[in-house]
Amino acid sequence: MAFASKSPWVIHYDGSSCNGCDIEVLATLCPGFDGERFGVINTGNPKHADIFLVTGSVNEQNIDVVREIYDQMIEPKVVIACGICACSGGVFHDCYNVMGGVDKAIPVDIYAPGCAIRPETLIDAIVQAVGILDEKSAAMREAKKGA
């Protein structure tokens, strides 16, 4: 049995978002939706987190930060691009300072579009993310057995 899906701890990073998606991300984690029912905890520490929620597009200023947080997270881990800016750059995609979606910096597992992202979309994305977490966890166990 995989336990990764039973306690998905998330970390939230605001890349260059207009704060619309951040407000929705935090609303999703607030007592109203009570993410803790499913074991979701909003950690502030990449080393404790399983799911990386990124909002906003990637630019020269934050690409290193996004990569650093991703590198500090411990396998198995899943990245969710929250909102259309994080998915593809959105309306800012051809700005001179915007490099594009989060996938320009790190591998993204789930794209959750929306401007701003709706809590329902985000919950749906987290549900899909825990499935991927379980798969990655099982793969890690197989690799350990093989080694």
Next chain:
Amino acid sequence: MDPLMTIIVTLIGTVIFAILAPVVGCLLAGLDRKISARMQGRVGPPLLQPYYDVRKLFEKENVSVNGTEHTYIICALIFAFIAGGMFYSGGNLLLVTFIITLSSLFFIIAAYSSRSPYSEIGAARETLQVMSYEPMVLFMAVGFFLATGTFNVSGVLTMDMPIICSIWLVFLGLMFILTIKLRKSPFDLSMSHHAHQEIVRGMTTEMSGPTLGMVEILHWCENVLFLGWIGMFFVWGNPWTILIGVAAALIAYFLEIWIDNNFARVKWQFMLKSAWIVALVAAGINLSFLVFL
């Protein structure tokens, strides 16, 4: 009891404690999260959520900033097992308090070993917490000796009445520092259950995966031991009174959850001052009555 017998009893107690305490501690932690959620108007996680969390942490990759960190945590865990085993098999209370402090010291060293500024702040605050509660813990052991005439925990079973009758002020002092020991707000300075984004995640900042899982198990075992200290005050001659002790421990735990949810975190200065004042006044009056009257 001859020394060999004592060693064997303590070893058996340690093994049984190492198996049972994490189970009981895990259920208590689950209950804590459930009750806290209800107090905040939420549904809360399933009762077994702490178990799921720890199982997940053990599934994660084993990475650490400093390889020795893992060793220190294992030492802390082993000493917590020994302290718990010694206490619940009726061993020497004074030694139990020293061994559990040794366990805390290993945890502090583990936090310092990563050299991260956040975990160093956490370790410094944990050191202050140890400084705050340690006098009261020692007074508890001394008070226990004055009340029963022995340091052996099994001594309460020979009493005519529970020791709370003679050292109730010491009990109140112990209740005060229990909040520090159980890592509950307003005294959760070094490692909080709730504030994951704040600096108070301190000690565990650099710990992850299996190491963090072991820290969680360590915390459960400590909780079971400290609640045992509370229960000890209500046990006397008849073994059935152990049930009263268990009930008292559960009420104390509920009270701690209530305090946790209703009080904001204080500064370390207040914690240190208030803990020492409470210890010196409560235990001082109680112990001087027992010694001089």
